Amino acid sequence: MSTILPSAASLYDRVRRVIPPIEWPSFSDDIEAILALKRERNAVILAHNYQTPEIFHCVADIVGDSLALARKAMSTEADVIVLAGVHFMAETAKLLNPQKTVLIPDLRAGCSLADSITAEDIRLLRQRYPGVPVVTYVNTSADVKAESDICCTSGNAKAVVESLGVPKVIMLPDEYLAQNIAAQTKVQITAWKGHCEVHERFTPADIRQLRESHPGVMVLAHPECPPDVVAEADFSGSTAAMSDYVERQKPPRVVLMTECSMSDNVAVQHPEIEFIRPCNLCPHMKRITLANIRSALEQNRHEVMIEPDIAARARLAVERMLAV
Ligand code: 13P
Ligand code: SF4
Numbered sequence: 001m002s003t004i005l006p007s008a009a010s011l012y013d014r015v016r017r018v019i020p021p022i023e024w025p026s027f028s029d030d031i032e033a034i035l036a037l038k039r040e041r042n043a044v045i046l047a048h049n050y051q052t053p054e055i056f057h058c059v060a061d062i063v064g065d066s067l068a069l070a071r072k073a074m075s076t077e078a079d080v081i082v083l084a085g086v087h088f089m090a091e092t093a094k095l096l097n098p099q100k101t102v103l104i105p106d107l108r109a110g111c112s113l114a115d116s117i118t119a120e121d122i123r124l125l126r127q128r129y130p131g132v133p134v135v136t137y138v139n140t141s142a143d144v145k146a147e148s149d150i151c152c153t154s155g156n157a158k159a160v161v162e163s164l165g166v167p168k169v170i171m172l173p174d175e176y177l178a179q180n181i182a183a184q185t186k187v188q189i190t191a192w193k194g195h196c197e198v199h200e201r202f203t204p205a206d207i208r209q210l211r212e213s214h215p216g217v218m219v220l221a222h223p224e225c226p227p228d229v230v231a232e233a234d235f236s237g238s239t240a241a242m243s244d245y246v247e248r249q250k251p252p253r254v255v256l257m258t259e260c261s262m263s264d265n266v267a268v269q270h271p272e273i274e275f276i277r278p279c280n281l282c283p284h285m286k287r288i289t290l291a292n293i294r295s296a297l298e299q300n301r302h303e304v305m306i307e308p309d310i311a312a313r314a315r316l317a318v319e320r321m322l323a324v
Helices: 007-013 026-039 064-072 088-097 119-128 142-146 157-163 176-184 204-213 227-232 239-249 262-265 290-299 308-323
Strands: 043-048 062-063 081-086 101-103 134-137 150-152 168-172 190-191 218-222 251-259 275-278
Touching: 007 026, 026 043, 043 064, 043 088, 062 064, 062 176, 064 190, 064 308, 081 088, 081 290, 088 101, 088 142, 088 308, 119 134, 119 142, 119 168, 119 176, 119 204, 134 157, 142 150, 150 157, 150 308, 157 168, 157 176, 168 176, 176 190, 176 227, 204 218, 204 227, 204 251, 218 227, 218 239, 262 275
Parallel strands: 043 062, 043 081, 081 101, 134 150, 134 168, 168 190, 218 251, 251 275
Antiparallel strands: none
């Protein structure tokens, strides 16, 4: 069956609100090449909400938060998955699709949370807190997931913690996510000291200033922000939850306390909403570009491989999460 590729003009229409016409020619060749390569290789592109609009709106097949990308990775019939996001997301896709080729366009697309903890740290924590289950944020390596009882994302962390039916859990590596969830549940949570280098920079003073300079603004904060920031916000949730909130409530003025591309991607669909943008860039997410997505498909790089014993144990922790 042949598929009709969208024309360059119809693609530009999707992003004209956030990409100036002068920039478009620098993207259009790569976009056309990527659309053709996807067909040739029976490939899909999974893109996180923090990818830039030319990736998110013009070449991605599946977009969403970490939880949606993990779930949707399982239902694709493609032979090749290109993960436009960071390395832990590509590993999660590979764990759930061991038979498929999973590519990450730049191996340096890491995450400060994933870098904050090792498998050995978890083994030591288990000695210190015997019998306490370990709930691990998906923003971690497969090695770390393999030492964990169950994974969670920012979209399901409370439900995962409460699903275990125990009075106490260890939740790692994001200290702020753990504290934000602890504020919503009776389960006692022991946290680790990891932080997201993007979200830890927001402060309550930022929010107070925004409210002064933009009266009536609704403030949405990702739960990786410090608890005092979440406390000052009007709503806190995963990237998908923030996007759904905007869709449902249609606030006339909104600020998303999160990574910069998120507002661009949501703003494309909501011309009637004013987005205030004091955002922080994630340097890891920004490693992914149209040019390296194209090379990934042309040269089959960089293929994600996980040692089988680690993969089997890490997969269990991810599957337990998906069953909640
Ligand atoms: P979400 O699961 O909310 O998309 O968050 C992933 C992430 O890396 C946020 O910094
Ligand atoms: Fe990691 Fe933060 Fe970047 Fe998300 S935004 S990938 S948590 S460093």
